[in-house]
Amino acid sequence: MKANFVCGPVVIAIGIILSDFTVAVGDTMEEEKNLKSGYYYASQETRDMQDDDFGNPALLLLEDAEELWSKVEGTAGKSCASCHEDPASDMKGVGATYPKYDEILKKPITLSQFINRERREKMGAKEWNWESKQLLGLSAYIMLQSRGMPYTLVIDGPMEPFFKQGRELYFTRSGQFDMACKYCHTDYADTLLRGNRLSNGLANGFPTYRLGAQRLVSLHNRFMGCEKRLRAQPYKAQSDEYINLELYLKWRGRNISIEMPSVRL
Ligand code: HEC
């Protein structure tokens, strides 16, 4: 097994390609028309698993989340269902709007953060860890109510500086390999990298069920994995950097419909 993700000559080639690159929004317009969900780049086996209405391994976790919706917890003696009785209609399209500007934080808030705020403030319950089964399950359950819809994000007004920072991060080289997200997920999308077909690195299936981990995995966890591969120091889950990056990625894939429950390698 090779320890390195890519070998020497490739790294040199990347340096040459990226040094000529300047961030421009104009040049992404054409590319966006050709963007595809990670589903498209997954193996037939993985796709079949996602499409299987009975065998999709994420379904069981969504059923657990459905139960969690009505589970009373915390000092207020309430569950989500106490106030959001019919998630299919109350939460329809809601997940598609996150991250969105939050007047209290004066910056974008993610769906995960919002769920924890509801627990803390409306239920008097303990917040969940970002990568916990409960929080990922409930996030996926809310995203399920936006299945098939495109994102409806706001990126102007107070959101603009955050959007710009996220976009910049996507194009910024980092780590020992001195590579940007763009390198793999834009320039080399649809090519094979150690047996993996590189996708456009979109967010439309998250939280996603990863076969390797056999659990739901957050988008920020995925970012960390990609950064570790680059030998870069990853940011933390729910850090400003990752929230901005999430905003940019979702905007980038805004014409791709939300996929839930999704399965990835
Ligand atoms: C005591 C009632 C109450 C409880 C309990 C409650 N919510 Fe809410 N929730 C509200 C109200 C009222 C709003 C709209 C106003 C606001 O943002 O506070 C809301 C808004 C939301 C939104 C944002 C909708 C949007 O348009 O962006 C989400 C998501 C949400 N709740 C999820 C949850 C989840 C998940 C739980 C359980 C963990 C929960 N809520 C528990 C009352 C409640």
Ligand code: HEC
């Ligand atoms: C060295 C190449 C490489 C770089 C650079 C890279 N990734 Fe990835 N990434 C991968 C591989 C390989 C996968 C798994 C196959 C796929 O979905 O592309 C992946 C998967 C993903 C996925 C999951 C897509 C899905 O539909 O499941 C996201 C999101 C993602 N990357 C985001 C990023 C972000 C953000 C950055 C920059 C911080 C980044 N990646 C940098 C190689 C890379």
